Amino acid sequence: MLCGVPDLSVPLLDFEAAWSSARQVDGWLTEAQARMLYDSARAVAPGRVVEIGSHLGRSTIMLAASGAAVTAVDPFPGDWRYGRSDTEQRLRSHLAGAGVDTRVDVRVATSRTTRADWSEPVRLVYVDGKHDMWSCLDDLRWSRFLRVGDVVLVHDAFSSLGVTSAVLCDAAITDRHRYAGRTGSMARFEISRPALRDRLRVLRELPWFVRNLVVKVLLRLHLRPIARLLGHRDTADPY
Template sequence: MAKPAAQNQVHLPADFEQVFAVAEPIGGWLTVEQAFLLYRQARAVDRPGAVIVEIGSHQGRSTVVLALAAPDSTVIAVDPFVDGAMFGGLGTKEKFEANLQRAKVTDRVELVQAKSTDRRQAWERPFELLYIDGKHDYWTVTDDLKWATHLPEGGSVLIHDAFSSIGVTLGLLRWVLPGTQLRYVGRAGSLAHFEKRRPSLADRARFIRQLPWWVRNVAIKVLLRLRLYPLARLAGHHDKADPY
């Protein structure tokens, strides 16, 4: 399978290769590099009774990676499956359920069909890992970040499109960068990794250094919307799909 340049010099374990071979045909926006980050974090917390929360499941590409990486854990998938051109409504839910069946992980996944913002305030169940890939507007992301309250100290928060979406990045700049709850660890493409731990000045500086890359991605999105593909290629983007 093809690997992005960032992973060309990195040995990918055979068991991850098998996991991604199952997940890769599923529709969605998760690169092999990003799937490997999900896989490593899910493996790190896997134990009987452990819980992983995923906000935004779409057709189940990331859900399958998490469930296969953590066979002793439960993945709670929170997604309303609302209608709309980007979401697909009940048709997407049917694909999600079929993909879980095909991957043989139905018994490891609990679906919560609801908006994450509606369920958060009444949520009491602790979990070990949080993956956020829900609605990308500023207000929803701001609310989704509050799910981290239920993580243990040192628990990981993975946020997709953290440096390719205006709404997500603005939410992180407003609430995470000056905050005291999450420290920036690194990223796989635009999938950012945070830990529930008080950030140092070095952590904040490392986060700030990602912002030029975010500006570049937003500019490429504008060029793609205007169909100025040659200019996007000059910026190093050789695909008609958005950078993520």
């Protein structure tokens, strides 16, 4: 810090401090995925990160703790299964409680509306918004604000029918999203022209997707012991 000017070259919080706040917030993010978000945002901090779908801020805290400037986009629809009328207020209070609110610009709007007026460069996009195929494909269009070597992370890429369909469609047609692997079902794409083998790598994740679908069905049938045999120890759906 020089004369009261924050030093943006250092993270706001180290990973452990950020995760100890984020893990107390309800949401869908494993510790390994939290580390992927934190490290990816840290690599571009103090550059701009766009998060599509923030809910209560579990992932937003990890992104902002890195020192990156985060735009958190969420319309907080009242009719969503886990949405409540006070979700936005709870998100803001979680960000303040973690000490990262100064790095987050919360946009109460859809991804598409926000993107329509967007013009500044973005260094990392985190897609975890509406989970139907068309919305997810539309969210992937945020990648046009990224440059070669930047990253798009997609949550539930291999654990949701809608998101997985979007990822498969995109793998077939994209000329700028190169699949670079996954942490659980969080997929990492780098901005670069994919080779055929990169497209095929996405297809090779389909057994993992099928396993996750089977686990979801087993959980709905209250067959947790069988889900455990597939390595799923949580009561929540796999992600």
